[in-house]
Amino acid sequence: MAEINAYEGPAEAGFGDYVALLKPRVMSLVVFTALAGLVVAPVSMNPFVAFCCILFIAIGGGASGAMNMWYDADIDAKMRRTQTRPIPAGLIQGREALGLGIALSVLSVMMLGLAANWFAAGFLAFTIFFYVVIYTMWLKRLTPQNIVIGGAAGSFPPMVGWACATGGISIESLLMFALIFFWTPPHFWALALFTKADYSDAGVPMLTVTHGRTSARRHIFAYTLVLAPFALWLGVTSVGGPLYMGVAVVLNVLFIHGGWKILRRDDAAAEADGYKVERQFFKLSLYYTFLHFLALMVQHWVGGW
Known part of the structure; x- marks a missing residue:
């Protein structure tokens, strides 16, 4: 497992660093495809409830990103395109990222269950688990098929959005x-x-x-x-x-x-x-x-x- 970085140096994390920890660019794809799944579903939803569903799906996506950055801090430090991420840059401690990721995961799943239905919430929980455990912790460092199998995690959001509206697949x-x-x-x-x-x-x-x-x-x-x-x-x-x-x-x-x-x-x-x-x-x-x-x-x- 990746080492949990200790905070070193005088640099202090700002709000933008915590946002970066949630992988906003990846989150934007999660939000957009989940929104599409929800919008095109044959069951209409109250606009406010639909907004809450997308918000909680986004939070779940961000939680996955935070835990991914915690676990991958060691390899992020070796890659040019990821060296400036908050943890390898020494701005945020690994344990902070892990704690934030777990807290946001629990929050997003529970709130989605209350806002929509528990099938959609369970689907979101499985998506988070698949990305963090199956892809990040297992497949990514094990096989060249990592992105093939692990890519399923990024493919679930429109199904979660659809499930929010319909309660199924x-x-x-x-x-x-x-x-x-x-x-x-x-x-x-x-x-x-x-x-x-x-x-x-x-x-x-x-x-x-x-x-x-x-x-x-x-x-x-x-x-x-x-x-x-x-x-x-x-x-x-x-x-x-x-x-x-x-x-x-x-x-x-x-x-x-x-x-x-x-x-x-x-x-x-x-x-x-x-x-x-x-x-x-x-x-x-x-x-x-x-x-x-x-x-x-x-x-x-x-x-x-």
Whole structure:
């Protein structure tokens, strides 16, 4: 287990450091996809109750981030893109992050149960457990499939949002899960292509480290092909419609084309242009999920099939 850092130095943590501890960028994806799941569900909710549900889901996501940073403090200190996080930077003690994460986890689950239903609350609790224990503590340092299996944690929020409204699951919520689940590996492997040294230095068995960049390129393209049918399938369910389908077709053509361009590259060409194609694909992947779920919500408001 990662060492719990002791506070050293004169630096003092500010409010922004505690916000950073909750991984706000990751939390924003959690909130947005959970909101989409709640909005497109066939059962309407009181706007205030819906707001409270999203707030508690966000708090649960932040709790996961805090506990992830506590456990990963040792490897965060070795990676350039994570060295400035609050714990390795010496601004917040590891035990503080752990305590905050546990407290927020309990608060978010209990309050979601009271605001919505206990099925949704249990789902949120499982999501937190999966991210912290299954992914962070077990898979991340064990296998190059870490991001594949562990990516499920980031795929649950739209199902939690759906469960808040309906009290259960459905084919629609499962397909929203699949959309994020199969998007996650190519998204992170594209990042790993131009940050391989970070994962190698930290001893994280990312696919680019264990099997090389060529293997990662093949996997990225394969996952874009697997992902597309699920994205389109969602478009012919009760939450889909012509607007969503049009967006999904365009985005998946672009995503597959981007994966193909990466597949045709070799390390020499990538290094020569500073991994331009890989960086473009990674940027596209950031818009991919956002635009799919935005299209789902707009489709819901304008009416579907």
